[in-house]
Amino acid sequence: MVALPVLLALLGTVLPAVAGDLEVSASPREATLAQGGSIQVNCSFLVCDRKDSELGLETDFSKVLVDYGTNWRLFNLSGVDKDSSPICYLSCGPGHQGTARVSLTVYVFPEEVELSPLPPWQPSGQDLTLRCLVVGGAPRNRLTAVLLRNEEELSRQPVIREPTEVMATVPVGRGDHGANFSCRTELDLQAEGLGLFLNKSATRQLRTFVLPATPPAFDTPRVLEAGTWQPVTCSLDGLFPALEAQVHLALGDRRLSATVTYGKDSLSATASLEVTAQEEGDQRLVCAVLLGNRSLESWRNLTVYSFPEPILMLSATEASEGDLVMVQCEAHPGAMVTLSGAPAQPLPQKSQLLLNASAADNGRRFSCSVALEVAGQVLYKNRTQELTVLYGPRLDESDCPGNWTWPEGSEQTLRCQAWGNPSPQLQCHRKGDNTSLPIGHLRPVKRELEGTYVCRAVSWRGEASREVLVTVLYKPRNMVIIVVLLAIAAIVSSVALTMYFYNRQRKIRKYKLQKAAEEALNLNGLGEPAPAHPELASSQTQQC
Numbered sequence: 405m406v407a408l409p410v411l412l413a414l415l416g417t418v419l420p421a422v423a424g425d426l427e428v429s430a431s432p433r434e435a436t437l438a439q440g441g442s443i444q445v446n447c448s449f450l451v452c453d454r455k456d457s458e459l460g461l462e463t464d465f466s467k468v469l470v471d472y473g474t475n476w477r478l479f480n481l482s483g484v485d486k487d488s489s490p491i492c493y494l495s496c497g498p499g500h501q502g503t504a505r506v507s508l509t510v511y512v513f514p515e516e517v518e519l520s521p522l523p524p525w526q527p528s529g530q531d532l533t534l535r536c537l538v539v540g541g542a543p544r545n546r547l548t549a550v551l552l553r554n555e556e557e558l559s560r561q562p563v564i565r566e567p568t569e570v571m572a573t574v575p576v577g578r579g580d581h582g583a584n585f586s587c588r589t590e591l592d593l594q595a596e597g598l599g600l601f602l603n604k605s606a607t608r609q610l611r612t613f614v615l616p617a618t619p620p621a622f623d624t625p626r627v628l629e630a631g632t633w634q635p636v637t638c639s640l641d642g643l644f645p646a647l648e649a650q651v652h653l654a655l656g657d658r659r660l661s662a663t664v665t666y667g668k669d670s671l672s673a674t675a676s677l678e679v680t681a682q683e684e685g686d687q688r689l690v691c692a693v694l695l696g697n698r699s700l701e702s703w704r705n706l707t708v709y710s711f712p713e714p715i716l717m718l719s720a721t722e723a724s725e726g727d728l729v730m731v732q733c734e735a736h737p738g739a740m741v742t743l744s745g746a747p748a749q750p751l752p753q754k755s756q757l758l759l760n761a762s763a764a765d766n767g768r769r770f771s772c773s774v775a776l777e778v779a780g781q782v783l784y785k786n787r788t789q790e791l792t793v794l795y796g797p798r799l800d801e802s803d804c805p806g807n808w809t810w811p812e813g814s815e816q817t818l819r820c821q822a823w824g825n826p827s828p829q830l831q832c833h834r835k836g837d838n839t840s841l842p843i844g845h846l847r848p849v850k851r852e853l854e855g856t857y858v859c860r861a862v863s864w865r866g867e868a869s870r871e872v873l874v875t876v877l878y879k880p881r882n883m884v885i886i887v888v889l890l891a892i893a894a895i896v897s898s899v900a901l902t903m904y905f906y907n908r909q910r911k912i913r914k915y916k917l918q919k920a921a922e923e924a925l926n927l928n929g930l931g932e933p934a935p936a937h938p939e940l941a942s943s944q945t946q947q948c
């Protein structure tokens with residue numbers, strides 16, 4: 405039973421004229437079905453009137469006769485797991501056969517659609533190769549693989565071999581940072597009315613970066629003093645995406661904690677660096693910027709130095725005039741000391757100066773400058789100290805002139821300044837009447853100012869005094885006024901004299917008359933005693 409139809413089929417193909425004389429048909433002639441699915445095949449013939457005719461379906465799949473008629477048989481094929489071509493055959497007596505072929509196509513979705521991992525970081529500007537592995541899937545002539553960037557199709561290729569890896573190379577730019585790449589298969593069974601079946605891989609997100617060709621730049625002094633804080637800055641421009649970059653700052657083996665500020669395509673890391681005396685010497689400052697799978701590194705030499713301030717000492721900061729004061733400045737070995745006003749010294753790190761304190765030294769600032777050469781740079785540290793010299797009150801001809809001669813009425817300023825530390829109190833008084841001299845004000849000179857004054861400057865350190873002679877010159881204009889005044893006085897006095905003598909003559913006459921009257925009364929015994937001072941009495945009368 406099995407060998408016959410195969411033989412018939414062979415004959416059918418090799419000798420179609422002999423074997424194909426009977427008309428057999430199969431329905432459907434071709435079909436596409438899901439793998440493992442079932443299908444009903446109707447085998448039928450037109451003409452065969454022999455009782456021993458035989459109609460059947462030759463297939464490896466399990467089949468069940470579902471229904472039949474006189475010239476047809478309906479079979480249910482199930483478990484169809486691969487493409488095959490079952491054959492309907494008819495045997496109508498010896499030598500009369502016929503066959504009809506059914507073409508069954510099995511479709512199956514890919515088992516695996518996978519985009520191979522992207523590099524963790526892809527340098528921008530370099531081409532990226534995408535690979536998509538497709539395992540399974542049939543029929544292959546309807547299966548296509550599509551590579552996608554986000555929703556955009558990059559490449560569309562047929563899936564042929566098993567398994568198949570489809571590849572595409574795409575240029576990568578900055579805009580691809582964060583793009584989602586994926587791969588999908590399309591099983592197109594629309595012609596069969598079954599539709600379009602998509603299978604999608606997991607997406608893979610791309611990270612791309614740009615690092616400039618220039619290394620990070622430092623903004624840091626080349627020398628650092630132990631015990632001080634210094635900002636250390638390292639910056640880099642032209643990197644993308646700046647926010648994803650990391651900065652590593654280290655001095656020698658010591659990692660510095662930096663604060664990173666990000667710009668659009670730049671970053672700047674700043675650390676506050678304190679170096680200790682143990683780190684004295686040359687140190688390597690390293691700045692590394694890590695982005696993607698690469699890093700850019702810069703380093704620079706830093707010289708750490710110790711430079712204590714010079715010790716500037718005065719044997720006394722307050723001295724009396726004539727005291728000896730020792731000024732000494734000392735620095736640590738290796739430094740060069742310069743003490744202002746001091747002569748050349750045998751040792752470079754020490755300088756001293758012996759001073760006989762004078763009034764001119766009061767307020768003098770002694771400055772000591774120490775120079776240290778560090779890595780080709782000369783560094784300075786300076787200290788200053790002020791000397792106070794106490795000296796007694798002093799009145800000099802230059803500051804308190806002893807002889808002023810001024811014309812009367814002119815505007816003058818009396819100048820007298822006493823020197824001393826502490827500042828003395830100055831008072832000038834005229835000899836004789838103790839009038840004080842108005843010092844320091846611009847005022848018109850009056851004649852009364854003239855005289856010899858004694859100026860005394862007093863402080864707790866002693867006193868000094870000095871005579872100041874003020875001479876006022878009178879102007880001729882004043883003499884005229886005096887002459888006029890004198891003339892007026894003369895006239896007034898002569899008028900007064902004239903009137904006096906006139907009055908006196910009148911009184912004498914009156915007296916004589918009175919006397920004559922009294923004498924007449926006395927003769928009658930009624931006379932009063934005569935006044936003791938007849939002139940006074942008469943004048944009293946006159947006044948009334």
Ligand SMILES: *[C@@H]1O[C@H](CO)[C@@H](O)[C@H](O)[C@H]1NC(C)=O
Binds near residue numbers: 446447448473475477
């Ligand atoms: C099978 O095919 C024959 C001939 O075309 C037809 O007459 C018959 O109805 C079919 N049977 C079924 C169940 O469709």
Ligand SMILES: *[C@@H]1O[C@H](CO)[C@@H](O)[C@H](O)[C@H]1NC(C)=O
Binds near residue numbers: 480481
């Ligand atoms: C054909 O056989 C399979 C398996 O026995 C069954 O699931 C299916 O329903 C059958 N088809 C028809 C049309 O009877």
Ligand SMILES: *[C@@H]1O[C@H](CO)[C@@H](O)[C@H](O)[C@H]1NC(C)=O
Binds near residue numbers: 523525
């Ligand atoms: C960084 O990754 C790219 C792409 O994956 C690779 O070509 C390059 O060699 C890598 N560079 C380093 C330093 O690992």
Ligand SMILES: *[C@@H]1O[C@H](CO)[C@@H](O)[C@H](O)[C@H]1NC(C)=O
Binds near residue numbers: 554582583584609
């Ligand atoms: C890629 O996918 C992630 C999450 O899966 C999403 O946040 C991101 O926006 C996507 N990128 C683009 C360019 O669509």
Ligand SMILES: *[C@@H]1O[C@H](CO)[C@@H](O)[C@H](O)[C@H]1NC(C)=O
Binds near residue numbers: 513514515603604
């Ligand atoms: C492929 O896609 C179909 C629908 O399109 C789905 O039923 C099937 O499970 C998918 N296969 C895989 C392996 O994801």
Ligand SMILES: *[C@@H]1O[C@H](CO)[C@@H](O)[C@H](O)[C@H]1NC(C)=O
Binds near residue numbers: 686705
């Ligand atoms: C850094 O210092 C080392 C030794 O301390 C020296 O050899 C090197 O030349 C220096 N480099 C620069 C760039 O100054």
Ligand SMILES: *[C@@H]1O[C@H](CO)[C@@H](O)[C@H](O)[C@H]1NC(C)=O
Binds near residue numbers: 726727728760
């Ligand atoms: C300081 O100088 C004054 C005058 O110049 C002098 O009289 C005095 O003796 C000096 N003092 C000393 C200690 O040399």
Ligand SMILES: *[C@@H]1O[C@H](CO)[C@@H](O)[C@H](O)[C@H]1NC(C)=O
Binds near residue numbers: 784786
């Ligand atoms: C210290 O003194 C040196 C030399 O006298 C001078 O060049 C420098 O400017 C001074 N520095 C300061 C901070 O005063």
Ligand SMILES: *[C@@H]1O[C@H](CO)[C@@H](O)[C@H](O)[C@H]1NC(C)=O
Binds near residue numbers: 807
């Ligand atoms: C004061 O100065 C005048 C001239 O300016 C001079 O004639 C007079 O002798 C001086 N007197 C004294 C005490 O120096």
Ligand SMILES: *[C@@H]1O[C@H](CO)[C@@H](O)[C@H](O)[C@H]1NC(C)=O
Binds near residue numbers: 833
């Ligand atoms: C002059 O006057 C001052 C105060 O104005 C006084 O202290 C001083 O004793 C007086 N001198 C004389 C000699 O009267």
